[in-house]
Amino acid sequence: MSADNAFNDAERQGLYRAIFERRDVRSQFLPDPVPAAVLGRLLEAAHHAPSVGFMQPWDFLVIESREVRRRVLDNFDQENERAAGNYTGERESTYRSLKLQGILDSPLNLCITCDRSRGGPTVLGRNSIVETDLFSTCLAVQNLWLAARAEGIGVGWVSILDQASLARVLELPESVYPLAYLCIGYVSEFLDQPELQAKGWRSRLPLEELVHHDHWSGELAPGHPLAEWLAERPRRK
Template sequence: MAEESGRGDHAFPQAQREGLYRAIHERRDVRAQFLPDPIPPEVLARLLEAAHHAPSVGFMQPWDFLVIDSLAVRERVHGIFQRENAKAAEHYSGDRGETYRRLKLEGILESPINLCITCDRARGGEHVLGRNSIVETDLFSTCLAVQNLWLAARAEGIGVGWVSILDQDELAEVLGLPEQVYPLAYLCLGYVSEFLEQPELARSGWRQRLPLAELVHGSGWGEPLADEALHEALAEVARS
């Protein structure tokens, strides 16, 4: 007799579910813990394959991947970071400024591999299914590729750091990108000495994680949840 269909038919086994949630909760933006050990080609290939399997609106797959092992290129990118970081530091003064200047915000030269994930804004042609109303969906789709790679990297024991303090026009020039290709994410990848228990910015006191229960609304902004059981479940998750 065929088994009856049920809501759990397509769920992963418990150990696999726990592994997925562990990767999500233990993922970190790594800056200072990189080891010099190279990433084996087969492992890097798995990470890129995971990124390539991200969802994309209209199945446009707007991403490309630049695997940057050239020290000369990385030094040029590091120079861009240093200039932009100095500009960013001007926004903070006093204790906040001192804290900012102590933060390690990149691992461009320390990590064995830099990876730039780009977004080809012309991929798929002039009319992409599902993109007519929200043209930025190509950028959103590429962000999903970044997240896929990040979670797969955590499962492989590899740290990832996103360097966002860069002038994107200068970066595009350094990497020789075509005009329609946007350098969405510049990432540092490598094995690490440790994964921090807390995100670096939380540990340093810069900013803490917001309570999830305060961010979940009902059918309209600011409306309470109609489902009391969900409200209780959110409170339980916060306590765990």
């Protein structure tokens, strides 16, 4: 086995720390502005995400206007009220107690969009799975999120939005889809575990229950090196 191209121990630990300490931030934003150089580094990290056919379907809308953000918040409030109707009793009460956005709390918002026409009608690698433009843009979001954690910046993804209404507020072209609406800023803390887990909404699923072998019903045999690693590894929150 060759590890000639591997990062050194400190570099690896930094990457894994960003992965395991990344959080969806909603309640801990500080008013401190994000310096242009820091924001620029985050955008550059996002822009270096992989994309099918190197189509690079993303654009980045930096949103500082309070008026624009208030209109987005109105959108959220309407959709959040609709979403609350999916639950009853204690589950509904718990849902309504959750803070699920930081649209005005964060110093800036960012919408990462996907231009579904970028690259033209024929994009290498997209013939069979046309959604690869959306998948590629999600990778840009993840790149930005991990880079943000390394910079001490919190990110919260606001997914409870009507996308057609959001596109109108942001005046997007018809071919451009508002894939991720993000709240960004420095935070007072990064929680030890995801907020929804801490508040009892859901827990992280055990990794060993999600690993299959060769086919869906296949299990790793006792003594398989990966089965042993899964059994012996330290548990994370």
